Amino acid sequence: MQISAIQKDAAVVVSLVGRMDAMTTVEFDRWFAEQLAGGATRFVLNMQGLDYISSAGLRSLLAAAKQLKAKNGTLALCCLSGTVEEVFRMSGFLTILSSYPTVDEACASLT
Amino acid sequence: MQAPAGTSLMTRLGITGRLVLALTVASAVIFAVVFWVNYRYTAEMVERQVQAHARDVVQAAVQSIDDAVRGVVRDQKNLVAVLERVPRLTPEVVRNLAHGHVTANDEVFGSTIAFEAARSPLGGKPFAPYYFKRLNNSIAYASLATPAYNYPGKEWYRQPKELKAPVWSEPYFDEGGGNVVMTTYSVPFYRQVKGGPRLFTGIATADVSIDWLGRQITGLRLYNNGYAALFSRKGVYLAHPDRALVLKETIFTVAEQLGNQMLHEVGRAIGRGESGFVKGRNIYGTESWIYYAPVPSTGWSLAVVFPAEAMLADAYNASRAIALYCVGGFLLLLITIILTARTVTRPLVTMTDVVKQVAEGQLELPLPVQAGGEVGQLAQAFVQMQHDLKSYIARLTETTAAKERMASELAIAHDLQMAMLPPHLPRLPALQLSALCRPAREVGGDFYDVRLLDDHRLFFIIGDVSGKGVPAALYMAITVSLARAVMQGGVSPAEALIRINNELSRGNDACMFVTILCGVLDLASGQLRYANAGHNPPVLCKVGQKPVFMELQPGLAAGCLDGYQYGEGLLDLAVGDLLLLYTDGVTEALNPDGAFFGEEQLLAAVAEAGPASGLADILFDRVAAFAAGAAQADDITILTVRRTPP
Numbered sequence: 001m002q003i004s005a006i007q008k009d010a011a012v013v014v015s016l017v018g019r020m021d022a023m024t025t026v027e028f029d030r031w032f033a034e035q036l037a038g039g040a041t042r043f044v045l046n047m048q049g050l051d052y053i054s055s056a057g058l059r060s061l062l063a064a065a066k067q068l069k070a071k072n073g074t075l076a077l078c079c080l081s082g083t084v085e086e087v088f089r090m091s092g093f094l095t096i097l098s099s100y101p102t103v104d105e106a107c108a109s110l111t
Numbered sequence: 112m113q114a115p116a117g118t119s120l121m122t123r124l125g126i127t128g129r130l131v132l133a134l135t136v137a138s139a140v141i142f143a144v145v146f147w148v149n150y151r152y153t154a155e156m157v158e159r160q161v162q163a164h165a166r167d168v169v170q171a172a173v174q175s176i177d178d179a180v181r182g183v184v185r186d187q188k189n190l191v192a193v194l195e196r197v198p199r200l201t202p203e204v205v206r207n208l209a210h211g212h213v214t215a216n217d218e219v220f221g222s223t224i225a226f227e228a229a230r231s232p233l234g235g236k237p238f239a240p241y242y243f244k245r246l247n248n249s250i251a252y253a254s255l256a257t258p259a260y261n262y263p264g265k266e267w268y269r270q271p272k273e274l275k276a277p278v279w280s281e282p283y284f285d286e287g288g289g290n291v292v293m294t295t296y297s298v299p300f301y302r303q304v305k306g307g308p309r310l311f312t313g314i315a316t317a318d319v320s321i322d323w324l325g326r327q328i329t330g331l332r333l334y335n336n337g338y339a340a341l342f343s344r345k346g347v348y349l350a351h352p353d354r355a356l357v358l359k360e361t362i363f364t365v366a367e368q369l370g371n372q373m374l375h376e377v378g379r380a381i382g383r384g385e386s387g388f389v390k391g392r393n394i395y396g397t398e399s400w401i402y403y404a405p406v407p408s409t410g411w412s413l414a415v416v417f418p419a420e421a422m423l424a425d426a427y428n429a430s431r432a433i434a435l436y437c438v439g440g441f442l443l444l445l446i447t448i449i450l451t452a453r454t455v456t457r458p459l460v461t462m463t464d465v466v467k468q469v470a471e472g473q474l475e476l477p478l479p480v481q482a483g484g485e486v487g488q489l490a491q492a493f494v495q496m497q498h499d500l501k502s503y504i505a506r507l508t509e510t511t512a513a514k515e516r517m518a519s520e521l522a523i524a525h526d527l528q529m530a531m532l533p534p535h536l537p538r539l540p541a542l543q544l545s546a547l548c549r550p551a552r553e554v555g556g557d558f559y560d561v562r563l564l565d566d567h568r569l570f571f572i573i574g575d576v577s578g579k580g581v582p583a584a585l586y587m588a589i590t591v592s593l594a595r596a597v598m599q600g601g602v603s604p605a606e607a608l609i610r611i612n613n614e615l616s617r618g619n620d621a622c623m624f625v626t627i628l629c630g631v632l633d634l635a636s637g638q639l640r641y642a643n644a645g646h647n648p649p650v651l652c653k654v655g656q657k658p659v660f661m662e663l664q665p666g667l668a669a670g671c672l673d674g675y676q677y678g679e680g681l682l683d684l685a686v687g688d689l690l691l692l693y694t695d696g697v698t699e700a701l702n703p704d705g706a707f708f709g710e711e712q713l714l715a716a717v718a719e720a721g722p723a724s725g726l727a728d729i730l731f732d733r734v735a736a737f738a739a740g741a742a743q744a745d746d747i748t749i750l751t752v753r754r755t756p757p
Binding site for chain 2: 022054055056058059060062063066089090091092093094095096
């Protein structure tokens with residue numbers, strides 16, 4: 001999985017590309033911990049390039065969201081599609097994580 | 112051990128071999144160069160020495176010949192002066208002069224004063240008194256003015272007369288006189304006749320023996336088999352160690368006989384009175400250096416010949432000595448190299464043996480570390496390696512033991528986990544059930560449960576904990592226990608999920624969650640009440656229809672959010688209808704190419720299996736066949752419920 005982030009307005013926009021499974025989720029966790037330590041609290045996860053997400057990946061996102069909540073931060077998803085969107089929908093995660101069709105809308109939601 | 116193909120000779124040889132080969136080649140080249148340079152230098156030096164020596168010898172010899180001849184020339188000049196100035200030349204005066212000339216000069220063997228007949232003291236008659244030395248050194252007289260001899264026709268007379276200059280004759284062998292090699296110095300003289308012009312009056316000659324010359328030439332002390340030869344202007348041998356040539360051959364005739372172009376060239380150069388230094392074959396066919404130079408007073412040329420082989424003998428000898436030293440030095444070097452290499456390699460050989468034994472497991476064997484230098488360092492490195500090896504093995508033993516312990520613990524955990532699943536499914540007249548659970552590792556996060564709540568209600572549940580392995584297994588154990596406790600209370604599926612979720616969400620720092628689908632089936636009516644916490648939609652296969660995925664309200668996976676409210680769904684199962692619950696380990700099973708088993712294949716497999724019993728195993732076999740040996744990525748759980756005619 002490739003993780004590439006840019007700062008957009010007040011949010012860190014992260015593009016996740018590839019597969020987010022038990023192995024690659026570790027990378028995300030490490031990256032996210034660094035960001036958190038760096039003081040970032042608003043995140044937009046661009047899921048456009050994500051081909052697959054496992055339950056371990058969902059767990060990692062859930063953990064991220066909970067940590068942010070504790071710091072009054074937020075996390076928004078955007079550009080979900082295909083099987084990944086299906087997984088989010090089926091697991092009910094869309095009911096606790098906000099999701100937007102575009103990056104801009106996601107960013108706008110954070111302000 | 113056989114050397115692998117393609118290795119060079121250098122790498123196949125040991126250290127000794129390599130040193131010997133490399134140093135042999137290097138020193139052989141050095142010795143060869145030294146030898147060659149030395150030989151060339153010596154040879155050039157010898158050639159220069161020969162040239163200088165030849166020049167010295169020739170110049171000295173030429174000088175001595177000139178000196179000897181100059182006496183004759185001076186006396187002759189005096190004689191001619193007398194002949195031209197004496198007021199009256201009577202036969203007596205002439206005879207006395209000729210006689211005196213012979214007696215006064217050691218070099219002069221004979222002398223005549225020959226007159227033109229017209230101006231002869233005898234008044235119109237030829238007059239040529241000749242005095243010469245006999246063997247006993249007494250003086251003899253002979254008249255050359257005989258009709259048989261006819262001196263005016265002789266070359267010694269005609270040539271100087273015509274040239275009006277003194278002439279040295281070509282040497283000749285005087286058979287009549289002293290049986291010696293002679294040359295005649297003929298000088299014309301002129302007298303004034305009665306106040307008139309000076310007219311040619313006659314020729315005064317001096318016969319000079321050049322036997323002494325031959326002796327002097329052949330007696331020249333030249334080193335190394337060198338010899339000298341004297342040639343007339345026409346190339347006739349005047350002196351040569353081989354007396355057979357003297358006066359009988361010319362350099363040209365010899366050159367022709369031998370086909371020797373070089374001698375021919377020398378002959379021509381002699382004729383032009385030049386000097387030179389040439390290299391080529393001498394008359395004996397030996398490669399030689401030849402130096403020649405003219406004797407100015409007579410027009411002859413002296414040549415010295417040095418056979419090259421003899422001259423170069425010193426150079427050869429020196430070179431041979433050097434070659435011997437080279438070979439000796441080389442052998443010494445070779446022995447030194449071999450001995451040194453041995454001392455270098457001996458500890459290596461010893462070490463190799465010891466290391467081999469160490470490699471075979473004798474870790475306590477002491478290594479020979481007393482050696483110094485690189486070998487000592489190598490030994491130190493091996494000691495370190497031996498030490499490391501010991502600790503590695505110790506650690507490995509420890510790790511292996513720990514691993515085995517863990518494996519046995521996991522095996523027990525597996526057994527425990529499997530024991531948490533129903534040991535057997537309820538046997539019911541109107542229901543066909545099948546189920547299986549296969550963790551991807553020893554333990555997993557999947558589970559299912561099926562139990563009768565009372566006579567006519569069946570409770571079933573399937574769940575999938577996020578992640579795999581031990582954490583998932585622990586979470587699964589909690590969930591299963593919770594589910595059982597909750598269902599004891601006989602609550603509705605939605606209420607069950609709410610309670611499970613609230614319980615799981617509390618203090619869930621690990622953010623684990625579990626997707627759950629649970630339901631309660633009325634065995635009599637076939638009515639199914641179900642609730643979903645983020646689980647995959649089950650497959651529904653109505654009698655006579657194709658299997659489809661059920662449309663479910665998603666519901667949040669349990670453990671995520673405390674207080675989440677779950678909804679409930681209703682479904683009527685007719686007799687013969689099939690409901691198939693599964694975890695995503697089925698649809699996300701991977702084959703070696705990385706492709707998913709997928710939902711379509713699942714539906715197809717269900718359709719294909721039809722109403723067969725043991726459906727869970729049949730589907731698992733299909734998934735396993737698809738995976739074709741690829742490692743199971745996720746836990747697989749299948750639970751099927753089919754209403755059958757009672």
